[in-house]
Amino acid sequence: MSDKVYQAVPSTPGTETYWDAAKEGKLMVQFCKDCKKPHHYPRGVCPHCMSTNLEWKQAKGTGEIYTYSIMHAAKPAYVIAYVTLDEGLSMMTNIVDCDAAKVKVGQKVKVVFKPTDNGGKLPCFTVV
Numbered sequence: 001m002s003d004k005v006y007q008a009v010p011s012t013p014g015t016e017t018y019w020d021a022a023k024e025g026k027l028m029v030q031f032c033k034d035c036k037k038p039h040h041y042p043r044g045v046c047p048h049c050m051s052t053n054l055e056w057k058q059a060k061g062t063g064e065i066y067t068y069s070i071m072h073a074a075k076p077a078y079v080i081a082y083v084t085l086d087e088g089l090s091m092m093t094n095i096v097d098c099d100a101a102k103v104k105v106g107q108k109v110k111v112v113f114k115p116t117d118n119g120g121k122l123p124c125f126t127v128v
C-alpha cells in the first residue's frame with residue numbers, strides 16, 4: 001500500500017484543534033451541544049441544526065468502513081474510504097498499512113496517524 005493520502009480536512013481557521021490533536025495522535029470530532037449530534041469535517045456551524053454551540057471531544061478512533069474506492073489508476077493503488085466512527089459520524093479518509101484485498105464494507109478499522117509534508121499528522125485508518 002502507498003502512503004499517498006487524501007487530506008479531507010482543510011488547514012483553515014477553525015480546524016487548528018483538529019490538526020493540533022492529530023499531531024499528538026488524537027482524533028477529535030465536533031459535537032453540537034444543542035442537537036447532540038457529531039459531524040465531520042470540523043466547521044463553525046452544526047450542519048444538522050445550524051447551531052454554533054459546538055464542542056470538541058476525542059474520538060475512540062475505531063469504526064467500520066461504510067464505503068470505499070480503490071484508486072487503481074495510481075501506482076501503487078491506494079484506498080479512499082468513508083469510515084463510520086463508533087461515535088456515529090462518517091469521515092472520508094485513507095485506508096493504509098494493509099492489503100487492499102482485506103478492505104471491505106463493514107470491516108472494522110482503527111485510526112493511525114501518517115506524517116504530512118508540512119510536519120503535521122493526518123488521521124488515516126487501517127484494518128483491525
Ligand SMILES: [Zn+2]
Nearest residue numbers: 032035046049
Ligand atoms: Zn446541531
